[in-house]
Amino acid sequence: MLLDNEEDTYVPAYDLTSTGRIAEIGGGVQGCSRVMKNAALGAVPDLRNYDLSNAQARALLQELDGSGVDVRWLRRYVTDPAIREGVAMDAGVSIGTLKSSFYAVLMGGTFAPVEGAAIMGYVAGEVGRARAPEVLAALAGELRELQRIVDDWLVVLRSASIQTERAPRGRIRNRCGMSRPIPARDDAAAWRELRAFVLQGWEKNYVFNLMKLGKRHGFVPVSDQHDGLVVLGSIPHAAHVEAVARSGFTLAKLADKPFATEKDRERYFADRPMPEANEDERGS
Incomplete structure (x- = not known):
């Protein structure tokens, strides 16, 4: 983090959520806009922002593979x-x-x-x-x-659920090993939560496995971003391949992106430098 051209240290603390995601306590950098993330992190040397492109859409494709x-x-x-x-x-x-x-x-x-x-x-x-x-x-x-x-996916979810005495309609387990009961058909809010629960399980499993590979592949995880990761150094393609193999998320596509867009540069940062966009992408 850069304050008045001097670096300061900020160590995020996280809580585990019911979907398997980890949420930064108080929101922190994880919950900031791109503009705020760039202001906090953009000028730190060798800090890079990685993001899963179209994460939940690709997770749905993965979820329905073979269905x-x-x-x-x-x-x-x-x-x-x-x-x-x-x-x-x-x-x-x-x-x-x-x-x-x-x-x-x-x-x-x-x-x-x-x-x-x-x-x-x-x-x-x-x-x-x-x-x-x-x-x-x-x-x-x-x-x-x-x-x-x-609509077809919801049919698949119902058929894949595991019935228990406490959950007569069944329970669904996501890729992070968390489980949640199948809601009543007319409970729209609970169905929204269940969809997010399943798709977030795919992205989070991949990101967790990628974080654990930092020491082996020469990068340091700095901030979990739900469907991405901020690191010191760079994530090599070999680390992506290994995270895919560990998580089973074969459709995951990892992209190295700037903290803020060119439009943000023009609007907010005309008087200070921003890291250049890196178009390097890693995908299966």
Whole structure:
């Protein structure tokens, strides 16, 4: 951490969450915006920010591998930026709104044109309330295959659950070894939590295994970022390969990214240097 051009030491403390993630107590750097992370960490020599690209979408692909669910649309969407750009253009929204809407559907969001609905809010915030219902309908059409895949995933979750006396509908165990009961069908909030619980298990298992490989591969983990890791040094491809083998997350794609974007540079940091973006990416 850099304070007035002098380095200071900050040691994060964590609590274990019910999904297997570790949460920095008080939020800390883990809960900061990109701008704040850059202000705290961006000028520290040899400190790098690694992130799992499209982490939860790739985790869903991994989760459904071998399930019989047709995931061809999702695979193309996740792996080909041109597909995402085409979907956004055809729906009449920005990539940012598409991304927010995509993950809202993943977590149980709907395309209902009503006040308070997350996707409606994303769309209205971009195109205005007058045009929102029209654009919302177009977006729903573009993401209909995602909705079908998510619906099929819920069937897979129910069938994969382990029934117990205390959980008659069954329990689901994620890749971190944590378990959670299958909720009632009409408990939308609990189903959102269960989806996140399963997908976060994949990303966290990978990140935990990557952290443990630091000494062997010459990097020092500094800050857990849920679906990424801040380290001193650099993470070699061999460490990524080993973390994939240990976690089973074969679709994980690790990217070395700046703490803040070029847009952040122009808006907030015109008078101070920022680390240059490193396009180095490691993926299976």
